[in-house]
Amino acid sequence: MSEKPSSSVVVWDLFVRVFHWSLVAGVTVAAITGFFVGATAIDVHVWVGLALFALVVARVTWGFLGSRFARFATFVVGPRKVLHHIVELQEGTAGRHLGHNPLGAWMILTILAAITFLAISGLIVWGGIFAHGPFTGFYDFDDGQPFFRLHWWVALGLLALVALHIGGAIFESMRVHENLVRAMITGFKEPRENDAVEGAPEQPENGPRPGLTVLITLLVMAIPIGATFQASRIKIKVTHRPPDTRGTVYAENCSDCHGVYSPTLLPADSWRKLMATLDNHFGEDASLDADTTKQIEDYLVAHSAGSVETKPSAVFTTVSAKDPTRITASPFWVKTHRKIPDYVFSAKPVYSKGNCFACHSDAQSGWFYPGNIEVPDSIAPPKK
Amino acid sequence: MTQKTRLILTTLAAGAIALSMPLGVNADPAHDAVLKLYGAPSSFSAARGKAFFLGTHKGGKPQTPSCTTCHTKNPRNSGRTRAGKVIKPMAVSKTPSRFTDPKKVKKWARRNCKTVLGRECTHTELGDVLTYLGSI
Numbered sequence: 001m002s003e004k005p006s007s008s009v010v011v012w013d014l015f016v017r018v019f020h021w022s023l024v025a026g027v028t029v030a031a032i033t034g035f036f037v038g039a040t041a042i043d044v045h046v047w048v049g050l051a052l053f054a055l056v057v058a059r060v061t062w063g064f065l066g067s068r069f070a071r072f073a074t075f076v077v078g079p080r081k082v083l084h085h086i087v088e089l090q091e092g093t094a095g096r097h098l099g100h101n102p103l104g105a106w107m108i109l110t111i112l113a114a115i116t117f118l119a120i121s122g123l124i125v126w127g128g129i130f131a132h133g134p135f136t137g138f139y140d141f142d143d144g145q146p147f148f149r150l151h152w153w154v155a156l157g158l159l160a161l162v163a164l165h166i167g168g169a170i171f172e173s174m175r176v177h178e179n180l181v182r183a184m185i186t187g188f189k190e191p192r193e194n195d196a197v198e199g200a201p202e203q204p205e206n207g208p209r210p211g212l213t214v215l216i217t218l219l220v221m222a223i224p225i226g227a228t229f230q231a232s233r234i235k236i237k238v239t240h241r242p243p244d245t246r247g248t249v250y251a252e253n254c255s256d257c258h259g260v261y262s263p264t265l266l267p268a269d270s271w272r273k274l275m276a277t278l279d280n281h282f283g284e285d286a287s288l289d290a291d292t293t294k295q296i297e298d299y300l301v302a303h304s305a306g307s308v309e310t311k312p313s314a315v316f317t318t319v320s321a322k323d324p325t326r327i328t329a330s331p332f333w334v335k336t337h338r339k340i341p342d343y344v345f346s347a348k349p350v351y352s353k354g355n356c357f358a359c360h361s362d363a364q365s366g367w368f369y370p371g372n373i374e375v376p377d378s379i380a381p382p383k384k
Numbered sequence: 385m386t387q388k389t390r391l392i393l394t395t396l397a398a399g400a401i402a403l404s405m406p407l408g409v410n411a412d413p414a415h416d417a418v419l420k421l422y423g424a425p426s427s428f429s430a431a432r433g434k435a436f437f438l439g440t441h442k443g444g445k446p447q448t449p450s451c452t453t454c455h456t457k458n459p460r461n462s463g464r465t466r467a468g469k470v471i472k473p474m475a476v477s478k479t480p481s482r483f484t485d486p487k488k489v490k491k492w493a494r495r496n497c498k499t500v501l502g503r504e505c506t507h508t509e510l511g512d513v514l515t516y517l518g519s520i
Contacts, residue, residue: 258467283447284466285498288491351468358468 008188011098013067015210017187019059026052027115027162034155039336039370046126046133050224053119056112058217065209068099075100082106089175095196096176098189104172107165114158121151123224127231129311130369131241134227137234140309242310242366243303250296253288259357262366263303264313265327271300274325282326282354312368328353340375347379414484415476415518421486422511433516436509443502451500451513459517476518483514 012020029048033041063072075097085102088094094101100108127135128144139147173180183189242262245251251260263271275297279287288296305316320329327333337353345353356363362372419425437451437459447466448454454471455463460478463471472479483489497505505513 256469257465258469279498280445282466283445283499285445285495287495287498349468351464352466355468 008190010187011069011189012184012187013070013208014187015058015062015066015213016070017184019055019062020184023052023055023111023115026055027158030118031155031159040373042126042130042369043371046122049119049122050221050228052115053224054217054221056115056119057220058213059112061213061216065206065213067208070208072105075102075105076109077102077105094175095194096178096192097197098191098195101172101196103168107161107168111158111161111165114154114161117154118151118158119224121147121154125151131236131310131367132228132369132371133231134224136231137236137240140237140240141311141314142309238308240309242308242313245364245366248299249292250299253292253296257284257286258354260364261327261356262312262364263300264305264308264310264366265316266300266305266325266330267317267319268301268304268306270319270324271297271304275300277325310367312366341381343382344375344379349376350379412476412480412484415482415514418483418486418489419511419514419518421489422507422514425511425515428508428511428515430512430516430519432508433512433514437513437516441501444498444500445502448499451496453500459520474517475520477520482517489514 026048030045030052033045033048037045062070068074082102082105085094097104123133124135124139124147125144126133127137128139129141129148130144131137169180178189242264245260245262250263254260266274274281275293278293279285281287287293305313307313315332316327316330318331320326320331320334323329328337344350345355350358356368359373359375360368361374362369416425419428422428437455438457440449442449454465455474459474462473465471472482474482476482493510494504497503497509
């Protein structure tokens with residue numbers, strides 16, 4: 001900042017700069033948690049996503065109430081002017097912009113739109129697939145699926161936009177011989193005689209309104225965040241949630257040896273096979289009298305995988321062909337637990353792969369929300 | 385036999401009887417009733433029951449060769465099922481409700497004998513084990 005020429009002016013106000021670099025940090029965290037860490041980082045991902053959405057809301061508001069170069073009116077231009085700018089770039093006659101150039105303007109709008117879409121589709125996925133957040137109960141697992149795919153593709157698209165944006169900033173820095181990255185850090189740029197002007201040239205009369213911008217942002221964000229905290233009170237339709245096993249004959253008999261697995265974790269055929277072979281139940285005789293066996297089987301079959309619109313119920317409809325009664329042999333289980341070393345399963349207090357309850361605090365409910373996974377602290381790798 | 389020797393022997397005999405009193409004798413009549421399902425309580429032996437409980441058996445499922453696989457070698461301690469659930473101590477002194485419900489006893493005797501031995505246990509084996517677990 002000490003290097004700034006005396007003629008430099010603040011082009012990017014404090015809000016724009018903080019916004020820009022917060023967005024960089026937020027998108028980075030969201031991309032890492034979303035693409036690489038996966039489901040176990042769901043809570044971080046969602047809250048970073050909501051923070052990014054808040055930044056977007058604030059930026060859009062600032063686009064109407066902010067300082068001169070932050071206002072959309074000073075830099076957003078129609079398609080004809082954008083095309084004209086591209087033609088000029090090709091001809092080498094394009095001017096230098098003190099604020100955003102027409103291509104940069106549309107990059108900003110596209111990124112803001114992409115993040116808005118990611119926030120909304122993300123909340124629908126969170127509600128539909130994971131039964132959390134403002135859309136809980138309004139969308140089920142099936143509804144959430146297409147939004148999950150869209151969310152993924154748009155997120156990939158956002159990363160492509162970021163790459164284009166970085167490329168554009170480098171290109172423009174070289175073309176007009178100024179360090180645009182530094183300008184976004186310091187805020188200062190030097191006005192030049194032949195600067196091209198696209199939109200409204202001067203600071204509008206109703207000067208920057210930071211207080212109002214913050215107020216509007218808070219009011220808008222109160223909707224999704226408030227709804228998220230209210231979501232736990234929403235009564236989810238019976239067909240959209242796992243059955244409550246408490247007090248059932250199933251729970252009463254089977255919980256002597258193991259935790260009460262949600263009936264939604266195996267399809268009907270697997271439950272029938274399992275109940276027909278209780279005398280050799282995973283290496284133990286767990287036989288029951290015929291009446292009780294029938295009662296339990298009927299209950300399990302009625303609430304088996306596929307019977308409700310939850311994620312576990314949907315993914316556990318596919319079982320292992322070799323071992324169709326073993327939940328921990330099903331493809332989804334194997335895939336989602338593949339990175340967990342064997343010693344975690346054999347260590348106290350887990351003891352076996354079948355003890356879902358040791359790490360999934362909501363296992364008995366049948367939800368298996370990824371944010372509810374916590375491997376006990378006491379488990380450490382075996383000493384060599 | 386001198387007076388003194390007789391006194392010592394009597395004392396020893398009384399002590400032995402007193403020490404053996406808890407063996408096979410249980411305060412809870414429900415426990416006695418369950419034990420009687422398998423025969424006369426006096427015909428059972430806690431020592432045989434202990435050997436059976438701690439012993440390694442053949443014919444059952446390979447993962448569970450002994451009662452101690454799940455119940456541990458000390459019946460006064462909590463055990464653990466292979467799926468990780470805690471089993472309350474088998475010793476009646478630690479879990480007084482043990483062996484008071486005939487339905488439950490029969491159910492678990494059938495299951496666990498088949499699991500460990502691959503067959504149902506004899507009445508003598510069960511009576512012995514119940515006597516052992518009632519005695520410690």
